[in-house]
Amino acid sequence: MSRLLRRNKLAIFGFFVIATLTFVALFAPWIMPYDPAVQDLEARLRGPSWDHPFGHDELGRDILSRVLLGTRISMRVGAMVVLLSGIIGVLIGGFAGYIGGPFDTFVTVIVVNSLMAFPGILLAIALVAFLGPGIDRLIFALSVIGLAGYARLARGQVLKVKTLEFVEAARALGASGPRIFFLHVMPSIVQPVLVHASIGMAAAILLEASLSFLGLGIAPPTPSWGAMLNDGRSHLFDAPHMVVFPSAALVLTVLSFNFLGDALRDWLDPKSLKF
Amino acid sequence: MIAFLLRRLALTIPVVWIVVTLVFALIHLVPGDPVAQMLGEGAPQQEIQRMRHDLGLDRPLLEQYRTYILGLLRGDLGTSFRNQQSVAQSIAARYPATIELAFAAILISLAFAIPAGVISAVKRGTLLDRAIGVVSLFGVSLPNFALGPLLILVFSIVLGLLPVSGRGGVLHLVLPALTLGGALAAVTTRMVRASMLEEIGQDYIRTARAKGLPERVVLFRHALRNSLLPVVTILGLQAGALLAGAIITETVFAWPGLGRLTVQAINARDYPLLQGCILTISLSYILINLLTDAIYSVVDPRIRYE
Numbered sequence: 001m002s003r004l005l006r007r008n009k010l011a012i013f014g015f016f017v018i019a020t021l022t023f024v025a026l027f028a029p030w031i032m033p034y035d036p037a038v039q040d041l042e043a044r045l046r047g048p049s050w051d052h053p054f055g056h057d058e059l060g061r062d063i064l065s066r067v068l069l070g071t072r073i074s075m076r077v078g079a080m081v082v083l084l085s086g087i088i089g090v091l092i093g094g095f096a097g098y099i100g101g102p103f104d105t106f107v108t109v110i111v112v113n114s115l116m117a118f119p120g121i122l123l124a125i126a127l128v129a130f131l132g133p134g135i136d137r138l139i140f141a142l143s144v145i146g147l148a149g150y151a152r153l154a155r156g157q158v159l160k161v162k163t164l165e166f167v168e169a170a171r172a173l174g175a176s177g178p179r180i181f182f183l184h185v186m187p188s189i190v191q192p193v194l195v196h197a198s199i200g201m202a203a204a205i206l207l208e209a210s211l212s213f214l215g216l217g218i219a220p221p222t223p224s225w226g227a228m229l230n231d232g233r234s235h236l237f238d239a240p241h242m243v244v245f246p247s248a249a250l251v252l253t254v255l256s257f258n259f260l261g262d263a264l265r266d267w268l269d270p271k272s273l274k275f
Numbered sequence: 276m277i278a279f280l281l282r283r284l285a286l287t288i289p290v291v292w293i294v295v296t297l298v299f300a301l302i303h304l305v306p307g308d309p310v311a312q313m314l315g316e317g318a319p320q321q322e323i324q325r326m327r328h329d330l331g332l333d334r335p336l337l338e339q340y341r342t343y344i345l346g347l348l349r350g351d352l353g354t355s356f357r358n359q360q361s362v363a364q365s366i367a368a369r370y371p372a373t374i375e376l377a378f379a380a381i382l383i384s385l386a387f388a389i390p391a392g393v394i395s396a397v398k399r400g401t402l403l404d405r406a407i408g409v410v411s412l413f414g415v416s417l418p419n420f421a422l423g424p425l426l427i428l429v430f431s432i433v434l435g436l437l438p439v440s441g442r443g444g445v446l447h448l449v450l451p452a453l454t455l456g457g458a459l460a461a462v463t464t465r466m467v468r469a470s471m472l473e474e475i476g477q478d479y480i481r482t483a484r485a486k487g488l489p490e491r492v493v494l495f496r497h498a499l500r501n502s503l504l505p506v507v508t509i510l511g512l513q514a515g516a517l518l519a520g521a522i523i524t525e526t527v528f529a530w531p532g533l534g535r536l537t538v539q540a541i542n543a544r545d546y547p548l549l550q551g552c553i554l555t556i557s558l559s560y561i562l563i564n565l566l567t568d569a570i571y572s573v574v575d576p577r578i579r580y581e
Contacts, residue, residue, distance in 0.1 A: 010409070114293040118557050119519035126553045129541045130304045132312075206418050210523060213420045214538060226420065233424055233527065236439075240428050247421035254416040262412065 011263030017256035024068055025075035034062040036069045037221050045239040055241040058231060063242065066223035067249050073224050074205045074253060077139055081204035082197050084143040089150025090186075090193055096151070097158030098181050107151060115148035124207050128216045138217050142204050153196055157189040191268050198261035202254045209250055225250045276572055283568050290561060298554045299343050302332075302546050313356055313544045326356065330547065352551035357543045362551035366533060370555070372442055373532035376524070377517045379448050380456030381510065387460040392467025393499060396475060407464065414461025419520060423454040423527035440529040451528040455520055459513050466509045470502035504575050511567025515560035 024031060034052075040060035048055045054063035096107035115123065127141035161167065162185055170180050211217035212226030220227065225246040232242030302309050310327045311318060327333045330353075331342055346353065352362035395407040430450060431439045438447050474480065475498055483493045522534035529535070533552060540549035 109289070110293070113290055114297065117290045117294050117561060118297075119516045119560055121516075121522070122519040122553060122556055122560075125519075125522060125537070125541070126298075126301055126549075127304070129549060130301045130546070132306055202416065206416075210418060210420060213523065214526065214541070216541065229420055229424065236424055236428055237432055240432070243421075243424045243428065247425060250421060251413070251417050254418075255413060258412055258416050 008263040008266070010259040014256040014259030014263070017252060018260065021071055021075060021253055021256070025072040028068050028072045032062075032065040032068050034065045036061060036065040036223055038062075045235060045242075047239070047241050054245040055239070057228070057242055058235060058239070063228070063245055066228060067225070067245055070223045070225045070228065070246065070249065071253075073135075073218055073222065074208060074250075077135065077142070077208040078201045078205040080139045081142040081146055081208075082201050084139065085146030085200070086150050086193065086197055088143070089147035090154040090189075092147070093151030093154030093156075094158045094181070094186060094189070097155035098162055098177075098185060104155070107155065112148050112152045112155075115145065116152075120145050120203070121207060121210060124211060125214065125216065128211055133216055133219055135218055135222075138208060138211060142207055145207075146200055146204065149200065150193065150196060153192060154189060157192055158185055161185050161188050195261055195264045195268060198257055198264055202257035202261065205250070205257070206254055279572055280569055283565065287561060287565050291558065294557045294561065295344065295347060295554065296340075298550050298557065299340060301550060301553070303336075305546070309546055313546060315544075330356070347554075352554065353547040355540075355545050355548040357545045357548070362548050365536065365548065366551055366555050369531060369533045369536045372530060373518060373521050373525070373534060376448070376451055376455060376521055376530060376532060377514065379452035380459060380517055381514060382456075383452050384456035384460035384463055385510075388463035388467055389499075389503075391460075391464045393471055393494065395464065395468040396471035397494065399472065407468075411461040411464045414457050414464075417457060418523075419454045419457065420523045420527055422457050423450070423524060426450050426454060427527075440527075442531055451524050451530050454527065455517060455524040458520070459510075459517065462513060463506060463509060466506050467502065470505050471498055474498040474502040504571070507571055507574065508567060511563055511570070514567075515563040518556050518559050518563075 038061065040056065042060065043052075043056045044058055044060040046052070046056045046060075052062050052064065054067060057063055057066070092107055092111060096104040118126070123145050124141050127144065128138060131137045131141065167180060167184055170184050175184070208217055209224065209226030209229070212224040213230045215227070215230065217226060218224035228246040229243055229250075232239065232246065235242050305312055308323070308327075310323050310330065310332060314323060314326060324333075331339050334342075350363055352366070354360070355362055355365060391407050391411070395404045398404050427439055427450060430437045437450050441447055475494075480493060480498055483497050484490075488497075518533070521530075521532060522537050524530065525532045525534035526538050533555065537549065537552040537556070539545075540552055
């Protein structure tokens, strides 16, 4: 990891932004300069100032505090989705690739193909629109969408790894099927899964913001960057700062995870035609 | 080639069936009673019963499924429960606007991506290459609901050059198409670059240079033509996704297309209309992927999937 960071400036940038975001997400309630729910109608739509560097929203709430707390929501949703979809997807896909047969057909046809037959955002919108809004349902919907990618990746990797000599050697030494699967095969597919997870985190954060923008994600008054952007849209003329700061936070976050994912991919595949 | 296309078509049929079934199942995912959700709190029980009967939700599940499939085969997507209009007609009225927007977005993204990708590949390792790399990664990371308002802010409010929203002449199309095509341009740039680098290293390019062809001819007539093959696939996949991405872009720009209709259906809890919209977008996505594969097999006769 340190070798990777030394070689790639963008990855260093991404790494530090992600470290800062994680810190902000963990300690947001103590860092926020103001209570993000407190309304000051006299200050509504007021632009940035020394006391309120990001200005106020339409209800006079402090935008900086809301952006900081929004970090917590984005990172929480992203991390939960990556964990859930990653673990379930890798296990399902890994098993399918390892044991083959009808289970493999089921996973490929039903889980992977049917989920990938929908554009991701459409399936997310469909699931949340019918399940109803709420953070748990949102995490569930995004995890369902995400797991197909992990399953396909893990299946492909396991199909490749299980024919390698070290797996045959383990089998020849009398290791049991589950032992070979969990101790030999799975650890060797961790690297590509990590690359997918880094880019998957960016995708999950973007999807959460998209759904919140459409009013399908996090319910108010909890601040979400997507919902803040939606609120700001109707004040583009009189309070553009309402759009600029949540956009910047979102783009910086997604960009950082993409930088890190790109650098990880280049690092793992030095022959790739990287920028 | 015909055998390949028929096999590809045969593989599409189960996917279409799965999509249709999942869309049918969506209304049964609604927690509690979907009819009570549609009518809102405090709706009289009699009204709920009548609506449930009208939508066929009081019949056994298999019978509902059979009716749904038979209806689809006749082109009947049900009736909107808000305005009692045919869902198929509502969608047909909005579909052209979305196609127009998606088409413009593809054109704009290609107009950026092909030159940028070629320059980036030819100038590999230079500052320009790196700059294009960062800009394209930025494009991938900038969601259209952030890009849209920012473009409105700059081009409509500050510069006063373009209209804020709505559908009208070509000027109305510029900002929504830029917004929708931004990410596609970024992805395609990266693809063109990688593909060009691959081609530039081939023997036939060395031969073309050795026989004294000008570099412009080598790059554009030889390398670019071949490097666009994989780009067609990406473009096909992305074009399908554009239809889904249009849901947000159309909301930002009040563009009267299928995406906006979807959001209106969500806000009105008009589940039959929402199912129709989701089904139409998904089937369009599958159809575009099928067409992409067909075009790919025509353009590159070496392609034959086993």
